[in-house]
Amino acid sequence: MSVETIGRKVQAHFHADAQRFDAIYEEEKSAFARFVDNVWRGVVKRRLDLALQVLDPLAGKTVIDVGCGSGRYCFAYAEKGAKRVLGVDFAEGMIDLANQHNRKLALTAQCEFRTGAFPAAAGGEKFDASTAMGFFDYIADPVYIISEMRKVTRETMVMSFPKRWEWRIPIRRLRFLKSGCPLFLYTEKSIRKIMAEAGVTRYELINFDRDYVVVAHLK
Numbered sequence: 256m257s258v259e260t261i262g263r264k265v266q267a268h269f270h271a272d273a274q275r276f277d278a279i280y281e282e283e284k285s286a287f288a289r290f291v292d293n294v295w296r297g298v299v300k301r302r303l304d305l306a307l308q309v310l311d312p313l314a315g316k317t318v319i320d321v322g323c324g325s326g327r328y329c330f331a332y333a334e335k336g337a338k339r340v341l342g343v344d345f346a347e348g349m350i351d352l353a354n355q356h357n358r359k360l361a362l363t364a365q366c367e368f369r370t371g372a373f374p375a376a377a378g379g380e381k382f383d384a385s386t387a388m389g390f391f392d393y394i395a396d397p398v399y400i401i402s403e404m405r406k407v408t409r410e411t412m413v414m415s416f417p418k419r420w421e422w423r424i425p426i427r428r429l430r431f432l433k434s435g436c437p438l439f440l441y442t443e444k445s446i447r448k449i450m451a452e453a454g455v456t457r458y459e460l461i462n463f464d465r466d467y468v469v470v471a472h473l474k
């Protein structure tokens with residue numbers, strides 16, 4: 256399957272799945288739904304706390320969130336004082352939700368959302384930090400994307416990669432196979448190879464739940 260075909264499948268999946276994905280961040284749900292979300296998708300919320308910890312302090316900073324989904328990371332960055340946050344995602348359903356939340360939270364002075372594929376949608380602007388969380392799960396060419404993230408980042412990049420060997424993987428694989436959405440998995444070794452090929456030399460690789468998280472320092 257070509258990179259373009261993979262991209263189209265991922266885009267269609269997240270356009271259709273935007274509401275369900277965003278609901279992971281909502282507190283108001285049944286005890287059963289909370290339990291299922293916590294076991295299967297709890298990492299989605301815990302990754303956000305980790306990103307905030309790693310990027311602290313955010314006051315006065317500029318950040319790009321690649322594959323921003325419904326914008327939850329962007330709002331958290333703005334609430335921590337980031338002066339400009341750009342969220343980019345090629346799934347229109349996700350960006351529609353992000354814009355709705357943005358108006359409700361009154362963060363439009365700090366947060367902007369663009370529908371489009373990274374890197375083109377970033378428009379060549381530079382940022383202090385970049386994040387791509389829950390994103391490389393769906394990326395066929397991570398070396399290219401990380402090289403492009405480097406070009407638009409001055410200080411820090413934070414990226415998550417789902418583990419290949421993890422007890423939840425067989426069911427996750429089945430779920431994605433059924434939905435027709437491609438899924439990419441990583442080992443510590445494959446991540447280190449990708450970082451080397453993308454020219455990222457100074458980084459920490461954190462073993463984080465179902466993922467590995469890479470914090471790269473460019474300065």
Ligand SMILES: C[S@@+](CC[C@H](N)C(=O)[O-])C[C@H]1O[C@@H](n2cnc3c(N)ncnc32)[C@H](O)[C@@H]1O
Pocket residue numbers: 262265266269270299321322323324325326327328343344345346349371372373387388389390393394
């Ligand atoms: C699982 S969601 C994660 C959203 C958000 N980062 C979060 O954790 O809440 C992955 C997102 O990446 C987006 N995506 C995947 N490949 C992309 C690309 N090449 N350019 C822009 N967005 C992309 C998908 O549309 C999807 O909304």
